Amino acid sequence: AQKVTQAQTEISVVEKEDVTLDCVYETRDTTYYLFWYKQPPSGELVFLIRRNSFDEQNEISGRYSWNFQKSTSSFNFTITASQVVDSAVYFCALSEISNFGNEKLTFGTGTRLTIIP
């Protein structure tokens, strides 16, 4: 069975500091997808990134960057120069491939990030 672990329940940093959110996953499949979603206080789930298991290249999007390491089954998310608007709960998720394609996302328990002004 697939599993996603986000060991950091809550993190608080002062504005402009860098912060890394950890995500460790378990799967028996060789082909899978990893995702990060953001849930701001308003409650919606906002898609941030999707990465497939064959692409270990790190990705950078503005102040956000992601580090995917298959050897350690980790997909960590770093926010550089954090801002108050980054305050949210961040979820890491895993999707396995089936004959029908994308069936379901298995989510971690989330990390609540608070940026202190």
Place this chain on the structure above:
Amino acid sequence: DSGVTQTPKHLITATGQRVTLRCSPRSGDLSVYWYQQSLDQGLQFLIQYYNGEERAKGNILERFSAQQFPDLHSELNLSSLELGDSALYFCASSVDARSVGTQYFGPGTRLLVL
């Protein structure tokens, strides 16, 4: 705005009652997923439909049922409601069930059972 719409935004009802949550997927998306977010269970997959057919089932209670209509909108029916059913219910959609597309989530329906 993800393009996925859910109604109603909030729902307050009593134990034993039945409610229907509605979801309209993004234009062009054929697959619809339902998730439940509760304090004790976290975010859990309930069920997936693709072009009107059930594709996958998760931890969905027998008191819950869903369907996807020819116009691709979906409804999640919750019956014999219990206090523990209070949660945020999300609908998500993706392009199709054969490629691993990104699931885009609606704003959710917050259900409170009193």
